[in-house]
Amino acid sequence: MDSTEVATKPHALCIPFPAQSHIKAMIKFAKLLHRRGFHITFVNTEFNHKRFLKSLGPNSLDGLPDFQFEAIPDSLPDSNEDTTQDITLLCESVRKNFLAPFHTFLAKLNNDAIETSSNPPVTGIVSDGFMSTFTIIAAEEIGAPIVLFYTIAACSFMGFKQLRAVVEKGLAPLKDDESCFTNGYLDTVLDWIPGMRDIRLRDLPTFLQTTSTDDTIFNFVMEATDRAHEAS
Known part of the structure; x- marks a missing residue:
């Protein structure tokens, strides 16, 4: 794919709530978007990113040129990677600490798109509905549309x-x-x-x-x- 094709390809950034069932549902949806021609950036927390690598192997998240896995910090203390994080602490951190690192990551992703043409700029965000306390703000700041994806009935x-x-x-x-x-x-x-x-x-x-x-x-x-x- 040449740089012109890359630049014009729709780019969906998908970010689930950092819990297993939410991640599984979001990744299935991301795969459907990918099959429809979207460039995908799938964003986990560093904690869950490490869990994937530990479980599936060090190269398991290498992804494809147009389906990439990335991670942002959750600002929580280190904990046992074999157990689920404390949900109360996680919810509090999502409310208070996720906007800044997510915004920084978005800016870097779009700057890389301009400087290297290795990926198209983000054209839309698919956010878990329970991450909306910060993803809506970030989407407005970069002028991108946002879809809230709920994994519940x-x-x-x-x-x-x-x-x-x-x-x-x-x-x-x-x-x-x-x-x-x-x-x-x-x-x-x-x-x-x-x-x-x-x-x-x-x-x-x-x-x-x-x-x-x-x-x-x-x-x-x-x-x-x-x-x-x-x-x-």
Whole structure:
């Protein structure tokens, strides 16, 4: 492929949430885009990048000229590569620490495209929906469209979308004592969700069942789904 063909090829940067099921779903989607003619840059965290190399061998992520694997730091302390990272710490880091290294990586990727013509500039970002707290900002800064890719069922996404409304209506967080788990409170019917009849509090994703306004995962999920409508 000559430099003119490289420069005009659509280039999708795909970034999953750094957990196994999200990565697997995103890589399948990236393969479909690749078969449709896209240049792919697949971005893992350094932690998961190392796990792949340890599991599959040192050359397993060499990729193809038009399907490359890259990594950005997650700003977490070193941990055992054979275990899943602490999800609470990971969510907090995604909220606070991922934008700067991701933006730096995007800038380098596009500068390399201009200087070496080895890859086309990024023409779009495919972001896991739960990474939207920083990927939407980065996409706006480089003027690229962004697609949010959710690896959950549509009914699950609709449930996550209710978290803000549930808080505003005073139904969550749950009361400080744990009686709400046994006194029928979780059977409160939510009658405002489009297309979902007879949904109760207990039917929403279990992240809702927290008694703390500072619950990291609850706030992470709520903030991420709040931004879903901002995708291109």
